[in-house]
Amino acid sequence: MRGLSWKGAILLGLLMVPAVVVADTDGMSADERAEKLAEQQKKQTQTRTEGLSGEAASIVERLATDDWQAINDVVEELEALAAPETLPVLQALSDRRLYFDEQGRVLIEDPATGEYSDAITGETVEVASENLSQPTLTNAIRRGIRPLIGQLQLFSDDVATRRAGAEELADRPRPEMLGRLKELRAEESNPEVLRLLNIAIARLQLDASDSEERLEAVEVIADVRSARMKSELESLLETDAQGDPVEPDAAVREAARDAIEAIEERQSTARFLSDLVYGLSMGSVLLLAALGLAIIFGLMRVINMAHGELLMIGAYTTFIVQNLFALMAPQWFSFYLLAAIPAAFVVTALVGILMERGVIRFLYARPLETLLATWGISLILMQTTRVIFGAQNVRMASPEWFSGSVQLMQGVSLSTSRVGVIAFAFFVVALVWFVMNRTRLGLEVRAVMQNREMAAALGVSANRVDMWTFGAGAGVAGLGGVALSQIVNVGPELGQNYIVDSFMVVVLGGVGNILGSVFSALGLGVFSKFLEPVAGAVLAKILLFVAIIVFIQWRPQGIFALKGRAGDDD
Known part of the structure; x- marks a missing residue:
């Protein structure tokens, strides 16, 4: 011994x-992980503009108010303008990082550094936080901002950003976006983003008055086998109080049945x-x-x-x-x-x-x-x-390359x-x-x-x-x-x-x-x-x-x- x-x-x-x-x-590793997380978030979310001019600048300037009706009007105008350079402003407004000071300047707070930048010029601004106010947001305004942010994200060169935008629009598309979504679909090369765009377009076309458009939408849903659209397809097979089908076109109903079977087969x-x-x-x-x-x-x-x-x-x-x-x-x-x-x-x-x-x-x-x-x-x-x-249990930190998930197929992912x-x-x-x-x-x-x-x-x-x-x-x-x-x-x-x-x-x-x-x-x-x-x-x-x-x-x-x-x- x-x-x-x-x-x-x-x-x-x-x-x-x-x-x-x-x-x-343990504290050091936590700080490092927090810094890495902040860097990843900055890649996903823009925090400041590169500078606005023309009509976009004049519209954004009017966000320096606490009148919710005026803010709603600004959001509608930005939606009609659809300028990709306004994305950081809308993201800051949605995340409650948009402020205005006594001089009427619209400012964006950087979540990583806490600094403020001018939403119009993009320059860093030294300002006391107690002198800042925030635009008033209502639930209706927030609901209107989300699909608009998704639409603008589709113009990004980053695939992850485009995927996030397409994911939002696949759940909450706006009818007035249909034409632009079709244009973006024609230019998209990433298969996952393309699949989500097809879902968004099909969701809008299901409400079309033309039966050919509805049939096309159902066929697209059957092709991508989107489980999120299953309830909409099932609604096409319902009957009204008199027992008549809600969907008048028999071809659309038959296609809806086939699509539901395809979705259930993929889910299984x-x-x-x-x-x-x-x-x-x-x-x-x-x-x-x-x-x-x-x-x-x-x-x-x-x-x-x-x-x-x-x-x-x-x-x-x-x-x-x-x-x-x-x-x-x-x-x-x-x-x-x-x-x-x-x-x-x-x-x-x-x-x-x-x-x-x-x-x-x-x-x-x-x-x-x-x-x-x-x-x-x-x-x-x-x-x-x-x-x-x-x-007590000790704290373990998985390396960055050992985190996340691997998607085997649609609906199947593993850490x-x-x-x-x-x-x-x-x-x-x-x-x-x-x-x-x-x-x-x-x-x-x-x-x-x-x-x-x-x-x-x-x-x-x-x-x-x-x-x-x-x-x-x-x-x-x-x-x-x-x-x-x-x-x-x-x-x-x-x-x-x-x-x-x-x-x-x-x-x-x-x-x-x-x-x-x-x-x-x-x-x-x-x-x-x-x-x-x-x-x-x-x-x-x-x-x-x-x-x-x-x-x-x-x-x-x-x-x-x-x-x-x-x-x-x-």
Whole structure:
């Protein structure tokens, strides 16, 4: 044990780093994230004009009033003018960032800096906020501003801005905009913006007096399969008090029925794909949580009740790396997650080696004592974490490239973190497979686990293999903690939520079989996701356990039985 004391000191030092820096680094990372968010908002929303002239300037000047009727007249004139350069003024008016001073100047407040700029000239203005007044807005004016802003956003060179404008008009188009929307549709090249423009135009044409226009609108809706238009299509199939169809044209009604069927078919496909992908992401989380246990319990037959705490240590190591990057290398903060992967593996592997050398090596072939010992270790690790980090969850910041969402198709999107966890899970599986099947360590591990005496006779040190195997399993659990830190709350009890499910995955897949763990984890995730909407979360969990019990009764060795002497011994 004397040779291991320096490792324990290093581990304790690593764990105590955030106790000193957490307050400062957490604030720094929050400030950096706020600055990045402000920069993104500035890209999406213009905050000042480049200068107005002519008719646009004379109209905007009249916003320096608290007469709501006068402001309503100005908005109507700006709508008729449709000048893209007035977009910042209208956005500021809608966001309550438009002011006027005693001299009658119309000013725009920059939300990021708090500075004021002249809405006409675009120049920065020094003015006391107590000397400013705001134009009076009513709900009717706000409702009129939103589609006008959407229309002007369509003139932007930025695709995201045009998409935001088209999204607004797809929900609230104005009849007087129909001609201009058609012109913009002819010039649009982005498919998503084009789809939203088609929806806006079709929404307006559904109210046209010409049946040909209504039929064209219904066909467009069927082509884009817009779920937001389903209620409008259903209204075309209604009847009045006398039982006559609301829509007089039979061709339009038939087209509406076909469009509703197409929309429902897309919705059904979208729900299926969404549940499938989300179920795979849930299964990937289970796989990452169980993969280390598949090595420790599956190959070594050690009932490690502290496996959940190894996940927790991996997550807290990620937290430490995050704080160190925020403190020492803020310019590289976005890459802290990549550095946390090897760090978490090394730290948890060292903890696993300490557990194996200090306690577990004396308890091989004594499963009950191993269970009690590792349960005690789990309590020690949890309490130590509470002492160092506190009982509350710690704050984790996902890197910018690991945030947001990925749209698979219309109506189906998945958070980037979930997609990343799926990819990371398969990376870890490939890594474990390579180590176990293409390295000398893997060969020795498989030899010792299948026939310990024969491996020793061939010169393999069983004690050394036990140590490295347990360390590798603990390190893989630490990698699972890195992934979990990005999608769940990181706290002292993080591992307790996954210990039962981890054992369930390993036993169902086949004890000692990595491929079986992959199939069982992904299968359980998908099965749970499809069952929960039908039976509810609690009943779905019960049915899942019942199904596993029945399956184990039928196939005690799991999905994939272990081959060789170890399998025969079972």
